[in-house]
Amino acid sequence: MRGNVKAALVFFVVVGAILLGLRFAMPFYAEWKLRHASDAKATKGTITVAVDNWIGYFPLCSPEMKKAMRSSGWNFRCEDDEADYPKRMKRLKDKDIRFAVATVDSFILNGAPVNFPGVIPMVIDQSKGGDSILARKDCVANLNALKGRVDIKVALTPNSPSHHFAKVAASHFGIPELLPPKDRTGRLVETNGSKEALKKLLSGEVCVAILWEPDVSRALADKNIIKLLGTEDTERVIVDILLVDPDYADKNSETVMILLSHYFTVLKFYRDNNDLLVKEIISETKDADGKKFTEEAVRAMLKGVEWATLADNAQKWFGIAAPGGKADEGLYATIDSTVRILRNNKDFARDPIPDGDPSRLTRSQFIRELSAKAATGFIIPSKGEVATGASLGAKFAPLNDSGWKALREVGALKIEPITFRSGTADLTIAGKTEIDQAVESLKHYPKFRILIKGHTGMVGDPAENKVLSQERADSIARYIMATYGIDEHRLRPVGLGSSEPLARLPEEQCSETRCERAYNYRLPRVEILLVAEVY
Numbered sequence: 001m002r003g004n005v006k007a008a009l010v011f012f013v014v015v016g017a018i019l020l021g022l023r024f025a026m027p028f029y030a031e032w033k034l035r036h037a038s039d040a041k042a043t044k045g046t047i048t049v050a051v052d053n054w055i056g057y058f059p060l061c062s063p064e065m066k067k068a069m070r071s072s073g074w075n076f077r078c079e080d081d082e083a084d085y086p087k088r089m090k091r092l093k094d095k096d097i098r099f100a101v102a103t104v105d106s107f108i109l110n111g112a113p114v115n116f117p118g119v120i121p122m123v124i125d126q127s128k129g130g131d132s133i134l135a136r137k138d139c140v141a142n143l144n145a146l147k148g149r150v151d152i153k154v155a156l157t158p159n160s161p162s163h164h165f166a167k168v169a170a171s172h173f174g175i176p177e178l179l180p181p182k183d184r185t186g187r188l189v190e191t192n193g194s195k196e197a198l199k200k201l202l203s204g205e206v207c208v209a210i211l212w213e214p215d216v217s218r219a220l221a222d223k224n225i226i227k228l229l230g231t232e233d234t235e236r237v238i239v240d241i242l243l244v245d246p247d248y249a250d251k252n253s254e255t256v257m258i259l260l261s262h263y264f265t266v267l268k269f270y271r272d273n274n275d276l277l278v279k280e281i282i283s284e285t286k287d288a289d290g291k292k293f294t295e296e297a298v299r300a301m302l303k304g305v306e307w308a309t310l311a312d313n314a315q316k317w318f319g320i321a322a323p324g325g326k327a328d329e330g331l332y333a334t335i336d337s338t339v340r341i342l343r344n345n346k347d348f349a350r351d352p353i354p355d356g357d358p359s360r361l362t363r364s365q366f367i368r369e370l371s372a373k374a375a376t377g378f379i380i381p382s383k384g385e386v387a388t389g390a391s392l393g394a395k396f397a398p399l400n401d402s403g404w405k406a407l408r409e410v411g412a413l414k415i416e417p418i419t420f421r422s423g424t425a426d427l428t429i430a431g432k433t434e435i436d437q438a439v440e441s442l443k444h445y446p447k448f449r450i451l452i453k454g455h456t457g458m459v460g461d462p463a464e465n466k467v468l469s470q471e472r473a474d475s476i477a478r479y480i481m482a483t484y485g486i487d488e489h490r491l492r493p494v495g496l497g498s499s500e501p502l503a504r505l506p507e508e509q510c511s512e513t514r515c516e517r518a519y520n521y522r523l524p525r526v527e528i529l530l531v532a533e534v535y
Contacts, residue, residue: 044073047259049242050091050100052083054161055213055298056125056240056305057101058281059267068262074255083160085110093117098248099259104239104331105164105338107361112352118243119363122260123308123317123331126239129232130304131162132216133169133178137226139207143169143411146177146208153206154180155189155197161238162194162210164341168237169229171344172441174414178208179345201225214293217300229410232304233532235446236334249363260366264310271307278302314371318364322371332358337440392439394446396490404492407531410448413438418476418526425471427479435476438528439484448530450486452476452493455500457523462497470495476526498523 047069051057059065061078069076079097081088085106091097093114100118102111111117133143140146154177156163170178180187189206191197194215201209202222211219219225231238249256270277281298293301314320319329335358342348354360399407415438419431427435442450454469454476473493480486501523508519 043075046075046077047099047255048097049076049078050081050088050097051078052080052101053285054101054240055130055281055285055301056127056307058277058285059270059307060101060124060242060263062266062270062280063284064266064269065262068266069259072258072262074258076259085159086113089114089117092243092245095245095247098245100243102241102243103161103164104241104334105161105342106159107241107243108335108338108352109159109342109347112348116354116361117245119246119249120241120331120361121244121249121256121363121366122242122263122313124240124242125305125307126236127161127165127212127231128304128306129213129216129230130301131165131210131212131238132230133166133208133210133228134201134216134219134225135208135228136201136204136224138224140228141226142409143173143175143178143228144409146175149177150187152177152180152208153187153189154178155191155200155206155209157193157197157210158190160212162212164338165231165238166210167341167345168234168444169411171341172414172444173411175411213301213304214287214297216304217297233410233447234444236330236337237444239331239334241331244363246363253365256366257369261370264370267307267309271309310367310370313367318362318367320364320368320371331362333443335361337444392443392484392486394487394490396449396487398489399449399492404449404451404531407449407451407533409451410445410530410532413441413528413530415526415528420472420475423468425468425475427475432479435479436483439480442486442530445530448532450480450491451527451529451531452491453500453527453529454493454495455523455525455527456498457520458498458501459520462499466495466497466499468495469497472526476528 049060051061057078066076085102088100088102089107089110092100101124107116107118107120139152140149146152154166156166166178170176182188182190189197189200191200194211197206197209197211198215198219200206201211201219202225208228209219216227216230220227244256278295278298281302282292282295285293287293287297308317315322315327317329317331319327319332321327335353339348339351339353343351416434418434419428420426421428452473454471454473456465456469470493473495477491477493480491481488502519502525504519508515
């Protein structure tokens with residue numbers, strides 16, 4: 001009897017286990033059956049890219065891109081993480097995702113703490129007006145007017161590409177006032193997005209705000225707001241990139257090639273069908289309030305993006321020259337300059353790039369192979385032409401005196417004193433080095449003309465001082481043109497002698513000899529200013 005009970009118990013346990021197993025197995029069976037009974041049976045898997053709502057990423061996440069990837073057997077999706085870069089880098093490191101987008105600065109800033117979990121196979125775009133430094137015109141007239149102002153309040157979104165743009169301008173133009181300390185004075189007003197910063201600027205709560213589109217256009221519609229500097233006037237400052245897990249790139253290089261090939265084809269499609277691009281952006285995206293963008297807003301945003309084609313990636317960014325042509329390693333230069341800015345801002349004590357080698361963060365093989373195959377029509381420049389995005393070789397129309405006087409002053413580059421041999425206009429080796437460093441900053445501002453102002457001290461004959469200051473300004477202009485090939489019409493050297501002395505610093509106000517000596521020491525100088533046409 002006891003044996004029958006045991007047998008019955010075993011029977012019920014076995015049957016229960018079978019039923020329980022079937023219950024858990026049925027959903028998987030149903031999914032398997034659905035997959036094999038539908039078009040999904042041909043799907044190789046899902047590729048997920050972590051993104052945010054920057055308009056430059058739209059072609060990558062567009063309906064056309066999803067359709068193209070589906071034709072190759074891949075389900076392609078973009079996940080908006082609201083620009084949470086630390087989380088994005090951690091997901092890439094944990095291999096929760098294999099692809100992500102970032103700006104060069106955000107990748108370095110947030111990738112360094114987790115040992116750079118991705119490599120860069122392509123450049124997506126660069127901001128060309130998408131980010132701007134704006135001000136109330138009753139507060140400041142230009143960037144130089146910010147210098148020494150301790151009463152200015154600045155609104156910005158922390159750790160955003162616009163924040164990095166502020167760091168760039170503060171460093172290049174020597175304006176720490178653009179990034180006031182975060183303290184009880186309240187001069188730095190941190191906002192949750194550009195829209196909030198816009199409200200504070202329009203209300204007069206702050207004098208300066210760093211915004212991105214479409215808020216830049218909305219701000220400039222107010223006659224009381226002026227633009228101090230925009231990324232449309234810069235080169236290689238805010239650069240968007242694609243990241244891929246290096247292990248995935250090694251083991252699945254064909255998949256990465258498929259993704260990039262489809263992307264450049266889609267990019268060309270939208271370039272040829274701009275009205276459709278605008279229509280799809282309106283249909284697929286919403287603003288911060290959940291409302292659809294107007295056509296006017298979308299077109300304003302698109303003006304702030306310069307997408308990088310396959311040819312651009314090869315010739316301008318990865319240094320891959322077409323036969324008989326030349327190329328520029330713009331991506332490496334951008335990484336190097338970004339590290340300098342971040343170190344100047346005390347984000348890093350030393351170079352965070354492994355071995356200080358920017359190529360450790362890139363993977364050029366995909367662009368090289370796509371270019372060789374001419375997957376989307378590789379444009380070959382004429383022999384000897386430098387196919388670069390840098391500004392140094394740009395041509396400028398000549399201007400007369402009145403034309404130069406009508407230009408708007410943008411700001412003076414931050415430079416150490418340029419030294420000459422005593423009483424002459426002959427540059428010393430140290431002086432040439434300082435000019436070289438200034439030219440590194442000039443590369444970021446391709447549209448501005450350059451005004452070189454020479455100044456002397458108050459001692460001596462004013463006429464002779466003016467001659468010497470002109471000769472020194474001329475000497476710098478000649479060096480820049482001869483060394484870097486900058487167009488002569490872009491430069492204007494002016495000797496002012498002692499006619500524009502500096503204001504005395506507080507410690508130079510006394511009547512003692514040491515105060516006078518300190519003041520006189522600062523007077524002989526050269527300024528390199530960026531100036532622009534007024535439209």
